[in-house]
Amino acid sequence: MQPTTIILASGSPFRRAMLTNAGLDFGVEKPDIDERAVEAAIAGQARPDDIAAILAEAKALDVSGRHPQALVIGSDQTLSLGDEIFHKPADMEAARRHLLRLSGKTHSLNSAVAVARDGETLWRHVGIAHLTMRRLDPAFIGRHLARVGDKALQSVGAYQVEGEGIQLFEKIEGDHFTIVGLPLLSLLGALRDLGAIDG
Numbered sequence: 001m002q003p004t005t006i007i008l009a010s011g012s013p014f015r016r017a018m019l020t021n022a023g024l025d026f027g028v029e030k031p032d033i034d035e036r037a038v039e040a041a042i043a044g045q046a047r048p049d050d051i052a053a054i055l056a057e058a059k060a061l062d063v064s065g066r067h068p069q070a071l072v073i074g075s076d077q078t079l080s081l082g083d084e085i086f087h088k089p090a091d092m093e094a095a096r097r098h099l100l101r102l103s104g105k106t107h108s109l110n111s112a113v114a115v116a117r118d119g120e121t122l123w124r125h126v127g128i129a130h131l132t133m134r135r136l137d138p139a140f141i142g143r144h145l146a147r148v149g150d151k152a153l154q155s156v157g158a159y160q161v162e163g164e165g166i167q168l169f170e171k172i173e174g175d176h177f178t179i180v181g182l183p184l185l186s187l188l189g190a191l192r193d194l195g196a197i198d199g
Helices: 012-020 037-044 048-064 092-102 137-151 164-168 176-180 186-195
Strands: 004-009 071-081 085-086 108-117 122-131 168-174
Touching: 004 048, 012 186, 037 048, 037 108, 048 122, 071 137, 085 092, 092 122, 092 176, 108 176, 108 186, 122 176, 122 186, 137 164, 164 168
Parallel strands: 004 071
Antiparallel strands: 071 085, 071 108, 108 122, 122 168
């Protein structure tokens, strides 16, 4: 039996590391889609978790169209505070504003994943985690951002819970992998069901 080719449709080093650590053999190709344009087209019509799912599926389908027979994994994560969606901060000032806005509140991380083959979506899932940030003093935020540097610009919330960002929180409800950006346990189950990995 021919082994299944698996491709991760993502440029995220975090998602790549998760699949590598899980022992998967896979290729990587960044999708060619304008995420903000897709999001703008559905703004006001879709919940933040739906937006993540639509983007994950768009990424998987885009790369799938170029790789016949391969199983393509697309993933996306949105951070929502109520109906407000946050994107990766463009600079340190934007990161500071993110953290001030999230301070003392509970926000959601909506991590979506989709698997496609031959331009057809075979499976999709959204994992949701709820994170309560402690009330942060503005001076502390400045010192924290100075310590973590550009890492603050690599995620939608301007933090990484797997690093020093964990100090920002008082309560976290949800799966670790969902928080980092890929609901890995659900994905592995789907890949086993599809016969792509040993079950």
